Amino acid sequence: AQKITQTQPGMFVQEKEAVTLDCTYDTSDPSYGLFWYKQPSSGEMIFLIYQGSYDQQNATEGRYSLNFQKARKSANLVISASQLGDSAMYFCAMRVSNFGNEKLTFGTGTRLTIIP
Amino acid sequence: SQTIHQWPATLVQPVGSPLSLECTVEGTSNPNLYWYRQAAGRGLQLLFYSVGIGQISSEVPQNLSASRPQDRQFILSSKKLLLSDSGFYLCAWSKTGAFTDTQYFGPGTRLTVL
Numbered sequence: 001a002q003k004i005t006q007t008q009p010g011m012f013v014q015e016k017e018a019v020t021l022d023c024t025y026d027t028s029d030p031s032y033g034l035f036w037y038k039q040p041s042s043g044e045m046i047f048l049i050y051q052g053s054y055d056q057q058n059a060t061e062g063r064y065s066l067n068f069q070k071a072r073k074s075a076n077l078v079i080s081a082s083q084l085g086d087s088a089m090y091f092c093a094m095r096v097s098n099f100g101n102e103k104l105t106f107g108t109g110t111r112l113t114i115i116p
Numbered sequence: 117s118q119t120i121h122q123w124p125a126t127l128v129q130p131v132g133s134p135l136s137l138e139c140t141v142e143g144t145s146n147p148n149l150y151w152y153r154q155a156a157g158r159g160l161q162l163l164f165y166s167v168g169i170g171q172i173s174s175e176v177p178q179n180l181s182a183s184r185p186q187d188r189q190f191i192l193s194s195k196k197l198l199l200s201d202s203g204f205y206l207c208a209w210s211k212t213g214a215f216t217d218t219q220y221f222g223p224g225t226r227l228t229v230l
Contacts, residue, residue, distance in 0.1 A: 032215055033215040033217075043206075043226065044206075044221060044224060045206060047219075052216055091159060093160075095219075096215055104162070106159035107159055108158060
């Protein structure tokens, strides 16, 4: 079974500072994908960034980067130069390669609040 | 580009009443489709997924059911709602079931059962 752990229920960060959101995962499958989603107060889940288990380099997408440490089974999201609009819930999720195992397994999320 | 729609956006229903939530995807063909539920302050739980018309897989036994009458239409139903069915229901799609494929979510339906 797969498991995602997000140990930070909430974080407060000053505007323009960088922020790291922690995510650790557990799976015995060697092939997996790791995803980060942002959920603003409106409720929609917005895809931010993806990292594959076989990717050699850390993923980056604009101000978002993923600090992937495979041996430690961690996939932390780094947001550079935070903005007020970054205030939201952030979810780490994982998908494995088993045929028929379609689901994304989600963590419990981290509520990020950017302070002006 | 692809777009995913859900309706209604919000719904308040009495216990024991029926339910029908609809999800449609535009701009792609033969997508994989998913229904998730999010309880207040928690992560998402997969309820159903579909890899094609009429093909439904259930992840969690409950009084909900799903159907896929058309390629890009996914419906979540219940004959009699329970209080525990309250939550935020999200539909998602992906190109395939591969672990590398991103799932993209719709705007969601907030269901309150009273």
